[in-house]
Amino acid sequence: MxxxxxxxxxxxxxxxxxxxxxxxxxxxxxxxxxxxxxxxxxxxxxxxxxxxxxxxxxxxxxxxxxxxxxxxxxxxxxxxxxxxxxxxxxxxxxxxxxxxxxxxxxxxxxxxxxxxxxxxxxxxxxxxRIAEARDLVSLLRERPLSREEWMAVGALIRQLHEHCVWHSDLNSHNLMLDGSGKFWVIDFDKCDVRAPGKWQQGMLDRLLRSLRKELVCNVPFFWQESDWQDVMAGYQAGR
Structure with missing residues (x-):
């Protein structure tokens, strides 16, 4: 406690x-x-x-x-x-x-x-500290994520939204995967709980922009636009 x-x-x-x-x-x-x-x-x-x-x-x-x-x-x-x-x-x-x-x-x-x-x-x-955790960017520099993993990312974001949690900077560095295959969210500075609104789509858009930016900045980087469909599938499944 x-x-x-x-x-x-x-x-x-x-x-x-x-x-x-x-x-x-x-x-x-x-x-x-x-x-x-x-x-x-x-x-x-x-x-x-x-x-x-x-x-x-x-x-x-x-x-x-x-x-x-x-x-x-x-x-x-x-x-x-x-x-x-x-x-x-x-x-x-x-x-x-x-x-x-x-x-x-x-x-x-x-x-x-x-x-x-x-x-x-x-x-x-x-x-x-989250045990054996690595951020999404570090992982994607080494290997692609499976469809199930991308869906888990979407389900996690949906879980935040179901509890009305606004993350001010949901980017690919603030999503972590631990040693047991569980995804986490970090860095809640300037975040809060608020009524549902356009900010929910804004969080998704921010993460997508982050992934596109990292794709340009990192070689190799095992992410492609079609992976976003799996993120959204996991998000929708969480409804």
Whole structure:
């Protein structure tokens, strides 16, 4: 059971799941803490560095929040503070907890931190790492997906839509396949639950654009337009 606890030290507020990180320490959000303990399992580089570490109860993902786009080049990791409940890490933590409790295939949140600095704040989040998972792009660089796998992707998106989950950036890097053949969705920053609408088709369109983009950028890349028919078949079957 999720045991949400809160700790505050001056401008720092942390939330954590006591069942996942017993003896919680704010230093968990510092990559150097894990490096000093030889507990770094790996890392990936995108907008910033995401760290994979061995936590007290299993493998974790440590991610710092960074702004994107042009404003990100100016403000970096600084966000306007308008209350703890509205911080990006707290909102993602709450959403992932809700989705995980529904049984949806999303990573469980473990801890989050907000550090206030005047009118701004910086933030981090710790998540459970999905075992033996690889993103769709990494897989498609090596092999094609079967019809059943593409249909599973469509069924997963339909599952999100049935629960009115809007993903702000559903692309081929944010869909993962684990070692047991199960698909997952990651990166729920700036996502939420909303009433059904045009955004549902927009999520599908965004994923299709992503696949077309990766087809141009990667050689080889084992995806073809006809695969999208299988995605949609899985989506429709989930009705």
């Amino acid at each position: 999720h045991q949400l606890q809160t700790k505050r030290w001056g401008p720092v507020t942390c939330w954590y799941d006591a069942s996942r990180v017993p003896g919680f320490n704010e230093a968990y959000f510092d990559p150097a803490y894990w490096q000093q303990r030889d507990a770094v399992l790996g890392q990936s580089t995108g907008r910033g560095v995401t760290w994979f570490v061995q936590g007290p109860s299993g493998a974790l993902v440590l991610r710092h929040y960074w702004r994107g786009g042009l404003i990100g080049k100016i403000l970096g990791d600084c966000f306007l503070y308008s209350g703890l409940a509205r911080t990006r890490c707290r909102r993602e933590y709450a959403l992932l907890t809700y989705l995980a409790e529904l049984g949806l295939p999303v990573p469980r949140p473990v801890a989050a931190r907000v550090v206030r600095q005047g009118l701004c704040y910086r933030a981090d989040i710790l998540l459970e």
